Amino acid sequence: MSLPEILLLIVAGFLGGAINSIAGGGSLVVFPAMLGTGMSPLVANVTNSVSQWPGYFGGVIGFWPDLKDQKHRTRQVAGAAIVGSAIGCVLLLTLPGSAFDAIVPALVIAAGVLLAFQPRLKKWAAARQETAAGEQKHPVAMIFWIFLGAIYGGYFGGALGVIILALLALTVPDTLRRNNALKSSISLVVSSVTVVAFAIFGPVQWIAVAIVAPMALIGGVVGARFARKIREDILRWVVVVLSFAVAAYLVVRAIRGS
8 A cells, every 4th residue: 555545544534533523424535535545346345334443432432321221222223233234244245246336326325415414314303302211112113224224334334323313213212312322332233243244254454444443533532622613514515525426436437347
């Protein structure tokens, strides 16, 4: 790996971590940077997924006060998250690489659209909230939808947090803050499964992981401190536009390669 490529990953890792802490969608910054180092879409996706684990772990630590009394819910969805993400990993690793190359532009666009509508999703989630003491009304529905979300997370994972939060808003009658905490724990479970699966069977570029993961942690800390000084909406739309540009690049690349 050349020095310019290393510098690209350092910057992308830092920005990705900062963007995750401010607006979400940081993986959509790291993914194209990995493509820029010459990785194929499949290798970039696998490596990006592994690189995200430290950030999810840090999120659980930060939300721990809101998770301590949600252990029952966490146990309810843990199995679904493990099985779903494992299925997603199996699909990614067993289907031909050409299949992922064909579908990844749509996944990137979908993640960008979700990120664009994130404020509305949050408002909608907040409108559905009840008191923190509310009882779980739809455990089966929650488990089912988290299972589907985890399949997506194991296969691609861009904007996973936005998807999980929306699914929890559909099925868990609780405050947005507590659902956000539960989202962090579910994301960590999904990410942990992908790390194990891809570490054993996936084409992970570990040098890239060693560069991006610590920079993402640093970026997350810095981003959290400067979050109030940065226009979240502007940052979000920068990432959205970037995701559409990356999708267009992948489409052109697939057409030229065919």
